[in-house]
Structures are given as structure tokens and as C-alpha cells.
Amino acid sequence: MAGQDATPAKAKVTEPQAPEALAPTEERIFVASQWQLMWWRFRKHKLANVGGVVILLFYIGAIFCEFLSPYDPNAYEKTLTFVPPQRVHLFHEGQFIGPFVYGLKRTRDPVTYVITYEPDRSKIHKLHFFVPGHRYRMLGLFETDVHLFGLGPEEKGHKVYLLGTDRLGRDMFSRILYGSRISLSIGLLGVFVSFAIGILAGGVSGYFGGTIDTIIQRVIEFLRSIPTIPLWMALSASLPREWTTVQRYFAIVVLLSLIGWTGLARVVRGRFLAVREEDYVMAARLQGASELRIILRHMLPAFLSYIIASLTLSIPGMILGETSLSFLGLGLRPPTVSWGVLLQEAQNLQTVALAPWLLVPGVAVVTAILSFNFLGDGLRDAADPYAR
Amino acid sequence: MLGFVFRRILYAFPTLVMISLVSFAIIELPPGDYLSSYVAQLQARGERVAEDELAALKARYGLGQPIYMRYLKWVRGVLRGDFGVSFEWNRPVSELIFDRFWLTAAIALLSTAFIWAVALPIGIYSATHQYSISDYIFTFIGFIGVGIPDFLLALVLLWFVWSNFGVNLGGLYPPQYEGQPWTWAKVMEVMKRIWVPMAIIGTSGTAGMIRTMRANLLDELRQPYVITARAKGLRETKLILKYPVRIALNPFISTVGWMLPGLLSGATIVSIVLSLPTNGPLMLKALLSQDMYLAGSFVFLLSVLTVIGTLISDILLVVVDPRIRFGSVEGR
Numbered sequence: 001m002a003g004q005d006a007t008p009a010k011a012k013v014t015e016p017q018a019p020e021a022l023a024p025t026e027e028r029i030f031v032a033s034q035w036q037l038m039w040w041r042f043r044k045h046k047l048a049n050v051g052g053v054v055i056l057l058f059y060i061g062a063i064f065c066e067f068l069s070p071y072d073p074n075a076y077e078k079t080l081t082f083v084p085p086q087r088v089h090l091f092h093e094g095q096f097i098g099p100f101v102y103g104l105k106r107t108r109d110p111v112t113y114v115i116t117y118e119p120d121r122s123k124i125h126k127l128h129f130f131v132p133g134h135r136y137r138m139l140g141l142f143e144t145d146v147h148l149f150g151l152g153p154e155e156k157g158h159k160v161y162l163l164g165t166d167r168l169g170r171d172m173f174s175r176i177l178y179g180s181r182i183s184l185s186i187g188l189l190g191v192f193v194s195f196a197i198g199i200l201a202g203g204v205s206g207y208f209g210g211t212i213d214t215i216i217q218r219v220i221e222f223l224r225s226i227p228t229i230p231l232w233m234a235l236s237a238s239l240p241r242e243w244t245t246v247q248r249y250f251a252i253v254v255l256l257s258l259i260g261w262t263g264l265a266r267v268v269r270g271r272f273l274a275v276r277e278e279d280y281v282m283a284a285r286l287q288g289a290s291e292l293r294i295i296l297r298h299m300l301p302a303f304l305s306y307i308i309a310s311l312t313l314s315i316p317g318m319i320l321g322e323t324s325l326s327f328l329g330l331g332l333r334p335p336t337v338s339w340g341v342l343l344q345e346a347q348n349l350q351t352v353a354l355a356p357w358l359l360v361p362g363v364a365v366v367t368a369i370l371s372f373n374f375l376g377d378g379l380r381d382a383a384d385p386y387a388r
Numbered sequence: 389m390l391g392f393v394f395r396r397i398l399y400a401f402p403t404l405v406m407i408s409l410v411s412f413a414i415i416e417l418p419p420g421d422y423l424s425s426y427v428a429q430l431q432a433r434g435e436r437v438a439e440d441e442l443a444a445l446k447a448r449y450g451l452g453q454p455i456y457m458r459y460l461k462w463v464r465g466v467l468r469g470d471f472g473v474s475f476e477w478n479r480p481v482s483e484l485i486f487d488r489f490w491l492t493a494a495i496a497l498l499s500t501a502f503i504w505a506v507a508l509p510i511g512i513y514s515a516t517h518q519y520s521i522s523d524y525i526f527t528f529i530g531f532i533g534v535g536i537p538d539f540l541l542a543l544v545l546l547w548f549v550w551s552n553f554g555v556n557l558g559g560l561y562p563p564q565y566e567g568q569p570w571t572w573a574k575v576m577e578v579m580k581r582i583w584v585p586m587a588i589i590g591t592s593g594t595a596g597m598i599r600t601m602r603a604n605l606l607d608e609l610r611q612p613y614v615i616t617a618r619a620k621g622l623r624e625t626k627l628i629l630k631y632p633v634r635i636a637l638n639p640f641i642s643t644v645g646w647m648l649p650g651l652l653s654g655a656t657i658v659s660i661v662l663s664l665p666t667n668g669p670l671m672l673k674a675l676l677s678q679d680m681y682l683a684g685s686f687v688f689l690l691s692v693l694t695v696i697g698t699l700i701s702d703i704l705l706v707v708v709d710p711r712i713r714f715g716s717v718e719g720r
Contacts, residue, residue: 222406225698226691227649229656230671234687237675238417320537324657327539328672343540347661349558352547359547362540370535 038305041382048378051371058368062181066136069174070150070160073337075134077159077169079106082355083117085164085172092124099127101160114354127160128152164357166345175337176361182249182338183319184368189253190318191311194260199307201261202268206276207295213269220262228259232321236330245336252331256318267310271303278302305383313376316369323365339365393703400695407695408466411688412459415472415680466688472681476674481685485667491560491578492659492666495585499655502590503597504640510594511601512633518606526598533595539657542588546662557584558663585662589655601636608632634708641704648697649690 029037042048061068086101103123108115131150138144151160163172205216232255239251275281276299284298319339325331326340327347334341339361345351346358427442453461465472471481514523549557561577608614609632617627659668667686674682 218402222403225403225695226407226410226687227694230687230690233656233672233675234414234683235417237678237683238414238680316535324537324539328657328660330672330675346543349546349550349556352543353550356547356551359540359543362537362543366536366540369537370531373531373535 034301034305038382042378045378045381047374048381051374051378054367054371055375058180058184058371061177062184063139065174065177065181067138067146068148069171069177070131070133070147071171071174072134073170073175073178074335075170077165080104080159080161080165080169081167082115083161083165083169084355085357086119086161088127088162097124097126100124101127103158125151125155125158125160163360164355166355166358167351172342172357172360175342176339176364178337179339179342179361180364180368182332182336183322183340183365186249186253186256186322186338187315187319187372190256190260190322191315193253193257194264194314195307195311197257197261198264199268202265203272205265206269206272216265220265223259223262228321229324231259232256232325233328233330236325245332248332249336252322252325256321260314260318263314264307264310267307268303271306272299275299275302306380309376309380309383312372312379315376316372319365319368319372389706392706396699396702400699403695404692407688407691408463409459411684411691412462414687415462415684416455416458417680466685471685471688474674474679474682476677476679476682481682484670484682485685485689488665488667488670491664492668495582495589495659495664495666498582498586499589499593502586503593506590507594507597507601508640511598511636512605512628514598514602515605515609515636516628527602530595530598533591534599536592537657538588538592538655539661541591542658542661545584545588557581558661560585560664585655585658585664588662589658597640601640604636604638605632608636638705638709641708642701644704645694645697645701648700649693 032040083104086104088099088101090096090099092100102119102121103125105118105120106115107118127149128151129149130146132145132153133147133150135143135145149160151158159171161171161173163176165171166175201216201220205213235255235258236252239248243251281294281298284294289298322331322338323340323343326333326338327343329344332338332341342358342361343365346355346362352359462472469482471485473479474481474484477484510526514526517523546557549555560581561574609628611632614627614632617631618624656668656671658664659666660672663669671683671686673679674686
């Protein structure tokens with residue numbers, strides 16, 4: 001790490017002037033590595049910390065979505081369509097009985113035929129933890145049927161819907177959890193692919209310069225001159241219809257990174273050009289370090305943090321891109337469950353007016369995007385060595 | 389200066405050629421050629437296609453010829469303003485797009501005006517009152533505005549107004565005006581509703597613009613020339629408006645670049661949610677039904693307008709900012 005290379009030199013310079021004047025805190029800063037300094041600065045950024053924790057929770061939810069969700073996301077219940085979210089109570093008529101939901105009373109409006117549900121205060125369904133449900137493979141390792149919560153096995157025919165159901169009576173809570181797996185992983189994968197192309201193209205461009213730099217820069221300029229949304233729309237619309245969901249998923253990832261890499265390549269190239277002129281790179285070269293060593297040990301630490309920050313900041317764009325495309329019906333398609341696919345159900349006013357809880361996936365999207373933005377901002381501030 | 393403009397225009401040409409290639413590729417992408425799908429569609433409706441008509445169509449699109457001939461044919465048509473025919477609508481593409489142009493452009497212009505009118509004063513205020521309570525509030529709103537996708541904002545607003553006031557804000561005029569000529573009454577109806585897309589599209593743009601304006605102005609306010617001007621006793625308002633703001637305005641000039649394609653497409657997804665009679669929904673429909681001449685022309689026109697818009701804003705930047713004019717433009 002660059003910090004380790006730099007500290008001995010620095011210590012030698014400061015020692016003769018004030019050997020014992022260093023306060024313990026200052027000493028701590030002087031000997032800290034680059035990553036430690038960044039971590040301390042990041043810890044001070046409260047909003048970024050909150051964002052980081054939220055994102056961590058989101059990804060834990062996405063990884064363990066089978067365990068956390070009470071029902072199969074595609075299991076439907078014909079008699080329980082558009083059930084509003086149920087409230088979890090702790091007290092029944094002043095008496096504590098632990099978490100429970102009231103039963104549902106289903107009534108049909110005699111004039112409009114609209115079905116409405118009301119809590120039936122005479123029926124109590126207690127929530128149980130670690131209940132058996134549909135079978136799944138935990139982390140792809142072993143098969144189990146345990147779910148974090150649900151109604152006890154003795155209450156057959158009754159269900160708990162924390163976030164209501166959609167037009168087919170599918171549990172929105174389970175669907176949002178499963179959707180987070182697709183939506184959040186598409187962001188990560190897309191950024192990973194963009195990162196691979198971007199760092200290669202940007203690195204080559206910045207390191208070699210000359211003709212190859214000009215060519216890559218022209219290509220980037222060209223890709224950026226095409227408006228994103230229409231291009232995404234056109235390309236995803238021309239994906240073959242008979243493709244499987246997995247093929248479609250990866251096609252969308254590639255589409256999103258097709259434009260995403262240009263921004264990253266620019267960042268990498270810019271940093272490369274700036275760092276290449278630094279004195280310490282010159283010093284390393286004079287001491288006879290090989291090019292590879294200069295790149296990996298001296299230049300990379302100087303901008304890796306910066307790149308991580310801009311990676312974090314480009315994830316929300318990917319998530320938003322997938323959501324928008326699926327929302328329009330051009331991205332992922334049912335039976336794949338993603339936040340965009342879920343929001344597609346809420347596309348027109350009639351449905352939203354009837355079942356506003358169908359907009360809840362939107363809350364998830366906004367929370368994820370904001371958290372990534374906060375986290376990215378915090379990382380960028382922490383990574384900037386010249387920040388005040 | 390003239391040399392710079394000339395060079396910039398010259399640079400745009402290869403980009404335009406590449407754009408035409410990509411657009412043509414999009415037209416050609418769907419499996420099977422469009423003519424046979426068109427014929428199949430006609431036959432499914434029970435209509436018969438005359439042999440000579442088929443031959444004429446074939447000649448027109450150069451089917452059966454190698455792909456580069458088809459491309460050249462298409463480019464020649466585009467240069468003459470002929471973008472081909474939409475098979476879905478059975479009308480020339482240019483006519484379809486032009487039909488909806490004025491409304492789309494009106495919404496784009498209004499929402500840009502909205503963004504400028506809101507973001508400029510707030511950005512200046514936030515920068516000059518850094519870390520004040522109002523600055524924090526504006527920054528927070530800005531963050532939220534960046535985080536909420538505009539189509540979600542549109543949906544929530546539609547729902548909110550519907551459930552509280554019983555008014556459906558979707559569309560630009562009540563259904564009875566659909567397909568009617570532009571009478572005074574229809575114009576009035578449009579006037580009554582056009583603020584909804586304007587505000588929604590504007591809000592998402594405003595948030596980002598406030599942040600850029602604030603950051604830019606903060607950088608400028610730390611410059612020595614500001615201190616000099618202050619030391620010479622220039623009044624604060626005049627000082628800020630005359631010098632730093634002028635330079636911090638650069639991002640606003642850059643908006644011209646994306647305003648131009650916006651005139652044509654509008655904010656595509658919001659228009660679809662709000663079911664506006666603009667070009668955005670038309671493009672989505674074209675894509676969903678693989679009406680590729682219409683879709684490809686959209687991509688082509690939008691990209692060309694983006695290139696021209698960027699060109700204009702680059703030239704404007706050079707005109708406005710003397711530092712760019714006399715400094716190295718390439719090094720920016």
C-alpha cells in the first residue's frame with residue numbers, strides 16, 4: 001500500500017523538528033495507512049453511514065429472500081386479490097398476546113362489485129416464527145422449508161399479507177423481497193461489467209495515449225451522444241422474444257453496461273493522466289521500478305478509492321435503468337420478479353387508485369437509490385485526500 | 389474562434405455517420421424483414437397484396453439487395469427528409485413525428501423554463517448562505533429529487549390528486565377533444581393541464597441543477613477576484629450576480645445540449661405515465677410492436693439533435709466564458 005511506502009520518509013522529515021511534540025492522536029494519524037484514514041473520514045459522514053447500513057440490509061434481504069418471505073412470490077390466491085396491507089397488532093382489547101393480525105372480512109359492494117376487505121376483530125391469527133412453508137434451497141446449499149415468520153400450520157387457508165396482495169392475490173411482501181434479488185444484483189453485475197470494460201479502456205487510453213487514446217475517446221464520445229433511454233429502449237425491444245428469463249437478464253445487464261462503461265473509462269483515464277505526472281511516480285521510475293510495479297503499487301492506490309466511489313455512484317443509475325425498462329415492458333418480463341416488473345402492475349391510475357400499496361416497490365427503489373447516492377458521496381469525500 | 393467552430397463541426401461528422409449506422413442497425417435488428425411481416429399482417433386481416441405493389445415496395449426499400457445498398461438507400465431518403473413508412477400507422481414517419489412535435493416541444497420548453505426559474509435563484513441562495521438551515525433543506529430536497537425517478541413522482545402525484553380531489557391529471561385534454569382540430573376551447577384545456585407535466589419533468593431536473601449550481605458557485609466564491617471586488621467596496625448583490633454567477637451559469641448553458649432532443653421526445657417515460665399526446669409514447673408503441681422504421685428514425689433524430697445540441701452548447705460556452713475561449717479548449 002502507498003501509505004506504508006510513504007510513512008518512513010515522512011517520519012524522517014518530521015523527527016528532527018519535533019520528536020516528542022506529537023500528541024497521541026496526531027501520531028495515530030501519521031502512522032495510519034491510507035485505508036485507515038479513509039475509514040475514519042468516512043465514519044464522520046453520518047448520512048453515508050446510514051446509507052451503507054441500509055444497503056447492507058437490502059443485500060442481506062436479497063440473499064435470504066426465500067427465508068425472509070413467508071410465501072412463494074408466484075403463488076396466487078384467487079379469493080384474496082387486492083388485499084390491503086394488514087397491520088400487525090400486539091394487544092387485543094388491552095391484552096397482550098404478541099404479534100398477530102386480525103382475520104379478513106371480504107365484502108362485495110352490491111352496486112360497483114368492488115371487493116373490499118376489513119379486519120375481522122373477532123378472529124386472531126398469531127404470527128409464528130420459523131414456520132414451515134414452501135420448500136426452497138437455502139443459499140443453494142441445502143433444502144429446507146423454514147420461513148422466518150408466517151401463520152402457524154394449524155391455521156390452514158389463512159394468510160398474512162404485510163404489504164397486501166396484487167391483482168392475482170400474490171403476496172407483495174414476498175414479491176418485493178424476491179424482486180430485490182433481481183434488481184439489486186443487476187445493478188452490481190452491470191457495474192462489474194462496466195468496471196471491467198471501463199478500467200481496461202480507460203487504463204489503455206490514459207497509459208498509452210496517442211492514436212489509441214484518440215480512437216477510444218471518439219468511441220466514448222459517440223456512445224454518449226446517443227440519448228440513453230431511447231437507445232436502451234430500442235435495443236431491449238429488439239431482443240428476441242423467445243429468449244429465456246436468464247438470457248434476458250444477462251442481455252439487460254450487457255445493455256446497461258454498454259453505456260455505463262464510458263463514464264468509468266473517462267474517470268480512470270483522467271486519474272491515470274493526473275497521477276502519471278506526480279513526483280512520486282517519477283521517483284519510483286528513477287529508482288528503477290518496473291512499469292507493472294509502478295502501476296500496481298504506486299498509481300493504483302492513488303485512484304482506486306476514487307474509482308470505488310464512482311462505481312458506487314453509478315449503481316443507482318443501473319438500478320433505475322432496469323426499473324424504467326421493465327416498467328415500460330421492455331426489460332425483464334414476468335415470471336421474473338424485479339422492482340420494475342412489480343411497478344408495471346401499477347402503471348395506470350385506475351389500479352393505483354384501487355390498490356395504492358402496489359406503489360410500495362417504488363419506495364424500495366427510491367430507498368436503494370438514495371442510500372447508494374449517500375454512500376457514494378461519503379466514499380468520494382473520504383477518498384479525496386485533499387478534502388478539508 | 390471561427391477556426392474552433394469549424395473544427396467542432398468537422399468533428400461532428402464521423403459521429404453522425406456512426407449514428408446513422410447504429411440507427412439503421414436498429415431498423416434491421418428484428419428477425420425477418422419488415423416487408424414480409426407487413427405482408428403477413430395484411431394477409432391476416434384478409435387483405436390481398438397486389439404483386440406490383442409488392443414489387444414497388446421491394447424496390448423502395450431495396451430488399452433482396454445487399455445490406456450496404458439498403459443502408460445507402462435509407463441514408464439517401466433520410467437526407468431528403470424521407471424516413472420511411474410506419475407499417476403500424478401506414479403513414480410516413482416524418483408526418484407522424486411532426487404531428488406531435490408542437491405539443492412535445494411546448495412541454496420541453498416549459499419544463500426547461502421551470503428548471504431555470506426555480507434552480508437558479510435557489511442555487512444562488514444555497515451557495516451564498518452555505519450551511520444555513522434553508523441551505524440544508526434545499527440540499528435535502530435536492531437529494532430526494534435526484535433519488536425519485538420522475539415516472540414514480542408522476543404516478544404518486546396522479547394518485548394523490550385523484551384520491552384527494554377526484555381529478556384525473558393524465559392526458560393533456562379531456563377525452564372528447566381526442567382527434568379534434570385545434571379550437572380555442574381545446575387550447576384552453578391544454579393550458580389548464582400543461583403545468584402538470586411541466587412541474588413533474590421540471591422537478592427532477594431542478595434537483596440536479598440546484599446541486600451543480602451550488603457547487604459551482606461555491607467554487608467561484610472562493611476565488612481571489614471575489615475578495616478583490618469586495619475589498620474595492622462593490623455592493624454584495626451586484627458583485628455576486630455580475631461575476632461568480634456568470635461563470636457558474638455554465639451548466640445552464642450545457643442544458644441547451646439536452647434540451648434539443650427533449651424538444652422531440654419529451655421526457656419519454658413520464659409522458660407515458662401521464663399519457664400525454666407527445667412523441668414519447670409514440671416511440672414506445674413503435675418499439676413494442678417492432679415498427680422499426682418509426683423506432684429507428686426516433687433514435688436517429690434524437691441522436692442527431694443531441695450532437696447538434698452539444699455543438700451549440702459548446703460554442704455558446706466559448707462565447708460566454710472567455711477563459712475557455714483563450715485557454716486550451718481541448719484540455720477541458
